[in-house]
Amino acid sequence: MRLKGKVIVVTGTGSGIGKDIAERFAKEGARVVAASRRAATGQGVVDAIVAGGGQAIFVQTDVSSAKDVDALFDSAVRSYGRVDGLVNNAGVNFVCPFEECTPEAWDRVLNVDLRGTYLCCRRAILEMLKTGDGGSIINVASNHTVAAVKGSVPYDAAKWGMVGLSKSLGIEFASRNIRVNVLSPGLIHTQIWDDILDAAPSHEECLAHWKSNIPMHRVGTCEEISSAAVFMISDESPFMTGANLVIDGGMSSQLVTPDPYTSRKI
Ligand SMILES: NC(=O)c1ccc[n+]([C@@H]2O[C@H](COP(=O)([O-])OP(=O)(O)OC[C@H]3O[C@@H](n4cnc5c(N)ncnc54)[C@H](O)[C@@H]3O)[C@@H](O)[C@H]2O)c1
Numbered sequence: 001m002r003l004k005g006k007v008i009v010v011t012g013t014g015s016g017i018g019k020d021i022a023e024r025f026a027k028e029g030a031r032v033v034a035a036s037r038r039a040a041t042g043q044g045v046v047d048a049i050v051a052g053g054g055q056a057i058f059v060q061t062d063v064s065s066a067k068d069v070d071a072l073f074d075s076a077v078r079s080y081g082r083v084d085g086l087v088n089n090a091g092v093n094f095v096c097p098f099e100e101c102t103p104e105a106w107d108r109v110l111n112v113d114l115r116g117t118y119l120c121c122r123r124a125i126l127e128m129l130k131t132g133d134g135g136s137i138i139n140v141a142s143n144h145t146v147a148a149v150k151g152s153v154p155y156d157a158a159k160w161g162m163v164g165l166s167k168s169l170g171i172e173f174a175s176r177n178i179r180v181n182v183l184s185p186g187l188i189h190t191q192i193w194d195d196i197l198d199a200a201p202s203h204e205e206c207l208a209h210w211k212s213n214i215p216m217h218r219v220g221t222c223e224e225i226s227s228a229a230v231f232m233i234s235d236e237s238p239f240m241t242g243a244n245l246v247i248d249g250g251m252s253s254q255l256v257t258p259d260p261y262t263s264r265k266i
Contacts, residue, residue, distance in 0.1 A: 001029030002234045007080040009033040009072065011063050011120060012090030014041035016190030017140065020222035021087055021229050022046075026054030028230055033076040033083075035061035036090070036148055063090045063116030073123040082187060083127035085233045088117040088162075089140040093192060095151045106154045113158035116166070123177055132145040134177025136233045138167050140225075146252035148251060159184075170242030179233050179241040187219045188247020212257045215250030 008025055012018035022034045028051045034049075036042035037058045046058040053231035059075045061068045076083055083242045094105055108201060117139050128135035141159040148156045163182050170180040187193060200206035211217045228247055231237055246252055 002230055002236065003210070004029035005086075006030045006233075007033065007076060007082050008083040008085035008233060009035060009083060009120065009124060010087040010089060011061065012033045013045055013058075014038075016192070017085070017185065017188060017222050017225050018089040019045050021051060021089060021226045022056065023054075024114050024223075024226040024230060025233070026052075026056055028070070028234075030055075031080045032056040032084070033072070034058050034065065035072050037062050042169070045203070048255065054183070063088075063120060064111035066119055068121040069116075069123055072120075073127060077127060079090055082129075082131050082133075083124050084133070084135050086120055086124040086135070086137045087140065087233065088120050088138070090116055091140065093152075093155050094147075094226065095155075097151055098153050101153055110158050110161075111156035117162050118165060121165070122180070125169070125173060128178050129176065132147060132176075135181045136237075137166075137169070137178070138229055138232050139182050141182045141184045141244070142257050143210070143246050143248040143252040145184050146246060159234060166244075167242040174241055179237070181237075181240055181242065182244040183225065183228055184244055184246045184248070185220060185225050185233060186246070186251045187214065189219050193219055200233070213251060215254055218245065218249065220249060228252045232262055 003025055008030045010018055010022045010032060012020040013034035023030050026032050034042060034046050034056055043058045046056045049056040057079050059072045061072045066069060092109055094109050121137060126138060139162045141162045141185050144159045147164050166180045166182045197203055197206055
């Protein structure tokens with residue numbers, strides 16, 4: 001077991017990547033503090049972990065609320081006595097032309113994705129400093145931190161902001177052995193991907209478009225992200241801090257999609 005006894009707070013555990021990370025960490029022996037906005041889904045994920053012999057508690061949390069985040073970390077310490085790790089995974093996306101991007105839409109995305117990350121990092125680091133044993137933090141951003149996507153201004157700004165925040169914290173707390181890294185997925189098969197497919201006029205054309213934009217010709221799986229998260233949160237990556245690990249099937253490495261035009265050999 002690679003995370004035996006570690007107390008790790010994971011946000012956004014009701015579905016998708018966060019759910020998979022919580023389940024995987026519990027299998028690796030972690031004591032998981034699962035935080036999500038909706039009680040119905042969040043509690044169900046924790047009940048299944050406990051039924052399978054894992055250790056976890058659920059705390060209903062809106063990560064954009066300082067009060068909720070304080071209550072989350074208070075619960076973690078009350079239940080398990082300490083905090084060794086944090087995964088800031090809760091996030092919301094928003095796509096629309098910039099002319100229609102209202103201040104309310106901007107605030108909603110920035111408040112969850114960036115402010116929520118700041119609030120949770122703050123409390124986690126304060127708890128880690130109390131034990132003096134160090135700790136590990138993963139901020140789940142996106143391959144939007146390598147380049148931008150049209151119509152995603154608040155999301156891109158928030159996710160790039162998460163990288164700056166992580167690098168800054170990484171260097172400030174390196175000497176106290178608190179590591180802060182970014183995990184940046186590309187397109188992963190969660191509700192987001194199902195929504196993209198459902199919104200497309202043609203499934204086939206949508207699939208073909210994304211295949212040509214992802215050199216590995218497929219979307220990723222939640223398991224492929226949680227495998228990396230286990231490595232980053234564990235003691236197997238002691239020299240890693242301030243890094244941004246991109247897992248996107250090569251998508252952000254490709255300058256120009258080869259379709260529909262392929263140049264002759266030069
Ligand atoms: N799926 C992808 O293709 C993809 C790609 C790149 C980055 N990401 C990032 O990965 C993370 C997880 O995404 P996902 O695809 O699993 O999405 P998802 O919608 O399935 O999961 C997000 C979770 O966060 C929770 N959440 C949302 N707002 C919250 C809040 N204010 N407080 C607490 N919890 C809140 C939701 O309830 C949900 O459980 C996000 O940060 C997302 O930006 C996803």
